[in-house]
Amino acid sequence: MDFSEMNHQGEIRDSLDRILVEHCVPENLKNFDAAFKHDAELLSFLASQGYLGLGIHEKYGGSGENLYDLGILFEKLGFHAAPLSLIGCLAEVAQTIQKFSEHESHQALIASILKGDIHTSAILEPLNQDPENPLTRAEIAGDKLTITGTKYLSELASISKSLLVSANSDEGVLLVLVDKEHANVSELTTTANTPAFKVDFDGVSIDRSAIIHAQGRGLEALKYLLQTSMVMRSYLALGITEKMTALIAAYTSEREQFGRVIGSFQAVSHRAADCFIDLECLRLVSQQAAINLNTNHDCENDALVAKIWAGNACHRISYSAQHLHGGMGVDKDYVLWRYCLLAKECELINGSASQNIDRLGLNITANQ
């Protein structure tokens, strides 16, 4: 048993804080509230400093395969409300290719991501409750695949060079790398103004070599992708809720009513304490999931537990924060509102708490 972080992990945390606190000041964040929410300048700075290689094997120029390290990046991006949506690129695409691809051409894409290029995923489908079983089809004919289907909530698809797509085929589930030029990409507008896109594949014909995994390992690779995504989304949620809880503590320790700071009322401090408890739970289940996913590529229950806690913590802490801030919480000149919108996205993407409870319930009752 050892809950301590390694030295380099503490250093990553501190240096990311230094970079992001300087970069994500309100004046800068404001520029992205209505516009395309992607801070290209920040991305290239993070790339130049090597932060996009967190969790990536040294042979690609990364810091070493460790999802815990990558988790720190997402936690910090969440904490500072950074205008960067990188779960598709760094967690889903880079990690899955690193674990499952044997082709040098696919692996080359990891180096491209480390340089700051975007290669994103196109996995989720409207109204498909089971992402392990895509509605998108890949018809196989000799050396060619023809892909037809609609994906959505694909992050940064408009500026992505390629898209990692999940599809069903006669050979089962496949993960396929498709050049962005082959897809029809249209912008969606989400609650937190996340750069999310609808992606249509209208009978796109590509080479069979675009499949990133060995034959028969498609489902395994997709499951890994989804679990990694869930766990990294939980870290993002951790950062968001950490910040909201810190804002509660700071604000209620200053705001005075009835001649005393409101944080000295038990009704207020106890609601804050409940946020702290949720936060501790979310931190621990996220850490457990990341560590277990490092050594075992299928830890679905751990990932589900993390995402269930993420969904619940995002919801509860967000509304506690809004309530305890009074009108300040909804004032767009203060910082809290952005976190509330991000929290709602984190809560629902990768499965809501209720949906994941359903899945977890199936798993734990079926295994024996």
Next chain:
Amino acid sequence: MGEMLIQLSPKQAKLKEELQEYFEGLITPDLQAELRDPEHFEGGGPEFKKAMRTMGADGWIGLSWKKELGGKNLSPMEQYIFVETVMRTGFPFPFLTTESVGPMIAEHGSDWAKEEVATKILKGELFFGIGYSEPNSGTDLASLQTKAIRNREGYLINGQKMWTSLANFSDYIWLAARTDFEAKNHKGISMFIVPTNDPGFSMTAINTLGDVRTNATFYDNIHVPESHLVGQPNEGWSLITSQLNLERLALVNHGPVEELYKNVLSLAQSTKINDNQYLIDLTWVQHNFAQVYSGIEALKLICWKQTWIMESGRLNMAEASVAKVYGSEFFIEAYRLLMEIMGELSLLKNDSELSILNAKLERMYRTASILTFGGGTNEVQRDIIAMAGLLMPRTR
């Protein structure tokens, strides 16, 4: 520093296995039958006393004690595993006597106390009731009024204690009494070993919702010699609080609730509700199990982390309180969700036809409320979390 590692070490896993095997042998059908009797839920019966002496002889008492005091000096993590394994079996091991009072007496007691009391605790021959709370001193324990007046031969004790559990079969009370009446609340308290066979000692039973017996105990001109004082006069408060975090953590150990979850899961898997379906096939039943599972995972991690913090000799007040609040409130929720699964069958008592799991659910839910206020009420724990964890101002 190595990689973060959230699992038992091979040595710890082996200890757990060893303990499991040991308890399987220790808990005979006779003992099981005795523990089902409400009179003996908390121990005190002949089979219980026999099992305690066996544990003493086999060296399983005093695991937390330092080696020089006759113990095994187990680390906090090993102690946690011990508590977990014992609690899973349902055996009412008297942790407060053996792991809190015992080592304090062995370390701070008089020669008499060390020889007569501590050694017998290690042998499983002696039991203590804890005399802290009073009718007017609960959460605000430092306001206690039981008096111990110094005289030439020792101390004269007068007062009343509440919730003195186990007093009905204990040999002594571990008693907190006021010895300095001028000093500020917690600075005038001393700790005494008070024999229950003194003519000035009496008690009345308090029967509780959970059918667990506790007692009101009365101390009427009880004279104890100086050798019955433990530690320095007026310095009892530090003894009371010295092991509070370890005690609180034992209260919310994840073992029993995980055991109950497993029991109900296997029952639901084997319970047919019609020709084609088992209880487990119902979606809402699966959801209830999943809620309990995700709650247990968090509890396990909180407890492990807290134990690991103690292992390194540090103290994190906020996280200790998180464990207490989260655990005690989760138990209540978990019992509810598990009872819902078995529905009305959960209402049947142990002696009833059709009762399930020896009516474990029916019994456990009735004991759930004591942990949210006992062991440091959750309001105070939340105050601590806000102050120590979030650096918020002191509440009034």
